[in-house]
Amino acid sequence: MPDTVRIETAKAETTTFREVMAEIIQRITEGPWGPGSLLPGEVELAEEFGVSRTTMNRALREVSELGFLDRKRKAGTRVRMAPIRQARFEMPLVRAEIEKTGAAYRYQLVSRDVILAPDWLRERMRLKARARVVHLLCLHFADGVAFQLEDRWINAQALPLATEQDFSAVGPNEWLVATVPFSEVEISFLAQAADAQMVAHLGHAPGDPVFCSERATWWQNAAVTLVTLAHRRGYRMTTRY
Amino acid sequence: MPDTVRIETAKAETTTFREVMAEIIQRITEGPWGPGSLLPGEVELAEEFGVSRTTMNRALREVSELGFLDRKRKAGTRVRMAPIRQARFEMPLVRAEIEKTGAAYRYQLVSRDVILAPDWLRERMRLKARARVVHLLCLHFADGVAFQLEDRWINAQALPLATEQDFSAVGPNEWLVATVPFSEVEISFLAQAADAQMVAHLGHAPGDPVFCSERATWWQNAAVTLVTLAHRRGYRMTTRY
DNA sequence: TAGTGGTCTAGACCACACA
């Protein structure tokens, strides 16, 4: 009988690493593990929680990735003095972003040029002297209303195919993700004053603050593309957790 | 002899989940696994790579978290049509951000009021009618130059202690992280036109585009604080990977 | 209902970093 009871209890006691995570976070935010304190070792904790070390390790690793803990071999696991606040944003294709709201998506090419890269761009994309680039200006509409203005530069040397594309039907973003991979990405968010293009296409007043995201990508140390996305008035980039 | 050789080979063949990840990503970006294609099951892949299913699972899970794969039970693992571009920003305390550059940090309280929450704030923070709040305006300097303007609201009902603090020496941010935990966070980035406060303290011209980050936090369904951080001219929030 | 990913376990070896 005792055996049976123990087995049943054991079955009911199954603990997942998520439950362990929750308990750990609670001990950090409310309980005994204040900022800077040193946690017991994995083995000891695993015993206390009645889980395997593998499970305890995963729980600790994920709590650590949330920014609460600092883990070092030999030194042990320590609660961060100030938890690292992280903001994670998912940036889908404009098309997906618009269609998810139920609105109809429309794409329009505003202008297309193949030119010598200006100095600031050469520096920004680490291009060689006299490099040729494709410069595109595109609009993305949601239900007929301008949603986003895309100002894109493509390195023609790294991507000769781009000079042959006319981008009148398919946007450069969708063409690029299907055509070239990337090994290095740099993303920035910034506030910019509305310039003539934004005034003309997005309906801003001149000088209005515009939320822009900029993305530069490289593939095997060669610049691929640099794009600035100017968002509609009042746009916010938001995330929750 | 063959046995010895085999053992030595086995030892050298140790494959880590990171190597597996790299190979998977390469197959996605260059190799045979184009967008939308269905990957073999974990068991089969584990065999092919000569690793345990546990290791293969971890590799696939992490590649999936990078935004390349979409995993569903029974349906299998599929390459995303367009990889979800993610931007992850770490937002340390201003003090840490400034001191990391080698500059000297200084904090200054500009104003402090305890008032009834205005309507827009009640709605924004989900506060009750006639809720009292502490309103703070603070400045953060780097080497004597204004770096960031902090406009903060604290829910006095949830945090009566805040009405007693004078915040003249320690900034509310540092006080809060040491005092209250949070269970729900909402972070936004936005572009705003410089208002009188920003003009007076950050040196912007009126109407200048200002990059602002806004953070609202709750603890057990009670609003704790809402803060807007106005950044200095030309500030960019940047991340690489 | 059957196949796929999600997760747990027990045991083991190793690499790093501190003393």
Add this chain to the structure above:
DNA sequence: GTGTGGTCTAGACCACTAC
């Protein structure tokens, strides 16, 4: 040196979900 986290393995059961 030595203790801590980092990782791998083999085997197992389970939960979701497409068919």
